[in-house]
Amino acid sequence: MSSAAQPITFLKGHGTENDFVIIPDPEGRLDLTAADVARLCDRRAGIGGDGLLRLVRSAAHPEARSMAETAEWFMDYRNSDGSVAEMCGNGVRVFAHCLERMALAKTGDLAVATRAGVRRVSINEDGSITVHMGKARLPESEVTVAVGAREWPARNVNMGNPHAVVFVDELDDAGPLLDAPRVTPAEAYPQGTNVEFVVARGPHHVALRVHERGSGETRSCGTGACAVMVAAARRDGVDPAAEGRPATYTVDVPGGRLLITEHPDGEVEMTGPAVIVAEGIVDPALLRH
Numbered sequence: 001m002s003s004a005a006q007p008i009t010f011l012k013g014h015g016t017e018n019d020f021v022i023i024p025d026p027e028g029r030l031d032l033t034a035a036d037v038a039r040l041c042d043r044r045a046g047i048g049g050d051g052l053l054r055l056v057r058s059a060a061h062p063e064a065r066s067m068a069e070t071a072e073w074f075m076d077y078r079n080s081d082g083s084v085a086e087m088c089g090n091g092v093r094v095f096a097h098c099l100e101r102m103a104l105a106k107t108g109d110l111a112v113a114t115r116a117g118v119r120r121v122s123i124n125e126d127g128s129i130t131v132h133m134g135k136a137r138l139p140e141s142e143v144t145v146a147v148g149a150r151e152w153p154a155r156n157v158n159m160g161n162p163h164a165v166v167f168v169d170e171l172d173d174a175g176p177l178l179d180a181p182r183v184t185p186a187e188a189y190p191q192g193t194n195v196e197f198v199v200a201r202g203p204h205h206v207a208l209r210v211h212e213r214g215s216g217e218t219r220s221c222g223t224g225a226c227a228v229m230v231a232a233a234r235r236d237g238v239d240p241a242a243e244g245r246p247a248t249y250t251v252d253v254p255g256g257r258l259l260i261t262e263h264p265d266g267e268v269e270m271t272g273p274a275v276i277v278a279e280g281i282v283d284p285a286l287l288r289h
């Protein structure tokens with residue numbers, strides 16, 4: 001059934017102010033085009049969001065069917081320009097919170113299928129949510145990020161989706177980030193990348209700004225915070241695999257705070273909030289274009 005033919009129920013939520021339009025579509029009946037997603041995420045003409053989370057049963061989605069035995073639910077994540085991304089760290093917390101609120105999951109543990117694979121999620125008693133984000137990959141490629149006339153060396157970190165992590169003196173050094181930073185060489189990121197600018201705040205404590213692929217500057221990025229934690233740890237000479245003990249960093253984002261732990265086996269765990277702020281019905285006219 002086409003998305004424009006029927007009223008669509010939505011929720012609006014955020015994780016550290018990385019905000020999402022959430023569309024429950026358990027049986028995978030909606031065909032949301034990139035233009036539909038961009039309309040829904042438009043902050044003036046639509047509902048508004050950095051991205052869109054569609055809740056679909058894994059068994060009902062061709063990209064997730066193979067994960068259906070381990071994870072009942074698939075997070076179909078799109079950026080606000082309608083592009084598809086492999087993973088969204090803040091999104092997966094909001095996704096799990098939404099399942100719990102809709103009585104589709106219980107407090108405790110659940111598995112969520114994503115394009116980057118299955119992620120284990122724990123809904124904690126205090127309302128915070130912990131996600132096992134998988135292992136960071138650190139391709140050795142030399143990468144440069146430039147904004148206007150300034151440029152910096154960057155670390156290439158992959159958390160299922162791509163990141164270029166830049167250490168700067170001040171978070172304002174990169175200016176207003178109205179356009180995507182230039183990242184070279186282009187071959188390091190064949191599908192484009194998210195870019196994080198990072199400053200140290202204290203021992204095991206950093207702060208970031210992020211320009212997201214497909215969404216622009218946002219107030220938080222969960223996968224970005226994980227990429228930053230791993231890059232900052234290596235920069236500080238901290239390597240849990242070599243030391244045999246986990247390392248935890250506090251990562252401040254413009255919209256709040258995330259706690260990120262890297263374990264000796266390389267697994268990265270993220271804990272942070274998830275909030276639902278509204279529910280409603282989309283006027284089908286919004287998607288008639």
Ligand SMILES: N[C@@H](CCC[C@H](N)C(=O)O)C(=O)O
Nearest residue numbers: 085088089090161221222223
């Ligand atoms: N905000 C997200 C990341 C969303 C995807 C990203 N823009 C991409 O294209 O990879 C997060 O919290 O991780």
